[in-house]
Amino acid sequence: MERDSKFDIYVAYQQFLKNEEISTPLAAILALTELIENSTAGTMFELVKALNDGAEALRKQSSNAISLNAGCELFIAFVTLFPHESVSFADLKTKLIRHGQQYATEALTYRKAIAELSVGFIKDGSILTHSYSRVVMQTLLLAHTRKRISVFVTEARPRGLGIKTAEVLTAAGVPCTVILDSAVAYVMEKVDFVLVGSEAVVESGGLINAVGSNQIAIIAKAANKPFYALAESYKFHRLFPLSQYDLPNHNSRIFSFPRPPQPVHNTDMNTTEETPRGAEPTTITQEQISQNNPDVDYTRPDLISLVFSDVGSLTPEGVSQYLVGMFAG
Known part of the structure; x- marks a missing residue:
């Protein structure tokens, strides 16, 4: 070779x-x-x-x-x-x-298996989803052929991938509307459950997903609404974060404070007044906001109702047990 x-x-x-x-x-x-x-x-x-x-x-x-x-x-x-x-x-x-x-x-067949499993838990009604996930999309499109569903989709800033989800669902004839990330608590009373994808499911049974997932789970828990995660088994990860700041992608750039403009002395010799450099107000771009914010966050296992995977429907505790067996050989 x-x-x-x-x-x-x-x-x-x-x-x-x-x-x-x-x-x-x-x-x-x-x-x-x-x-x-x-x-x-x-x-x-x-x-x-x-x-x-x-x-x-x-x-x-x-x-x-x-x-x-x-x-x-x-x-x-x-x-x-x-x-x-x-x-x-x-x-x-x-x-x-x-x-x-x-x-x-x-x-590549796992998403179809997860969709078939998940649809059994979906009843007629309204669903809230976050950002864009291929396995969630496959599940929602399958559910649309068998149930009467409507979907609320968050914008999912800073990447705004919720808009992509809404466009695909609307094109397929699924009743769908995009909501502001800040309107999740407002809309939660109208939904029957939350359905999200995953970047990874970790050893604690917790979830790493597009930033905003954690606060959605907290609001769902407070409203007594199920919070379901969909994850292919190859996303099960031997990682045990205790907080957001334990995630491997966390760095000092996130939530940093830019240095403010330095004052300059007035050149007029008759005054001691100091004036700020530049007369124009500071402009903050969407790109700067995106660079100063995380892409993903961590959702604790106690906020998750079930994880649907190609290996079955698992409680967060079940994920931990599966991971131990998977890497034990």
Whole structure:
């Protein structure tokens, strides 16, 4: 098996992401699979080191590496636990590549399985969803064919992906309206339950998802409305955050205070008055707001009613138990 000396794992990862159906964890798994194909490793130790180095390279170049980490973690654990019964190491690498590709193909069916499972819990009525999620979209579109539903969608600033959700649902004939993120408490009385996607489901049973999910869950809990999360099993992540500031993507840039303009001395020698530099008021752009705010937040497990996955409907405690079994081999 020859190695391509020009192989760049991040370029491969970006190529896989161009497929709308492939999510971040799956793109990471496929990129690591391609890394094996281009690796000259002659032992399992060298191969696992190459995979860890590749995963680290992906993390360093990603602005939000949480779901990417989940995919890398799952694949490296799979390689480590894979039975070494091949006649040669080259044969073992061939099997790992084949299994990695087969898993990615199978994983593309998970959203359909989750949609079928979730629809059984959906009754006629109104649903609140947040931002944009492929598995949530598939579930809502399936529910529309079997139930009488209407959907409230948050704008989901700063990225505004709720508007994309609303456009797709409206085009499919689903009664849908976009609400302000700040209007969630106002609309909660009108909805029957909340349905959101996920960046990752963590070891505590909590949820990492588009920023704003946490406050929606808090409001749903106060209003006694179910809060359901949909997550493919490759998004289950061995991470145990205790607060928002434990998330791997948190950095000092978030919620930082820009330095105010410095005062300048009036050049008039007859006065000691100081005037602020620049006569025009400061302009704050949407891009600046976006850069100063997080993309995702953490929702505690006690705020989540159920997690629907391709491995079944799980309580947050059930997620913890599944994760332990998944990485135990």
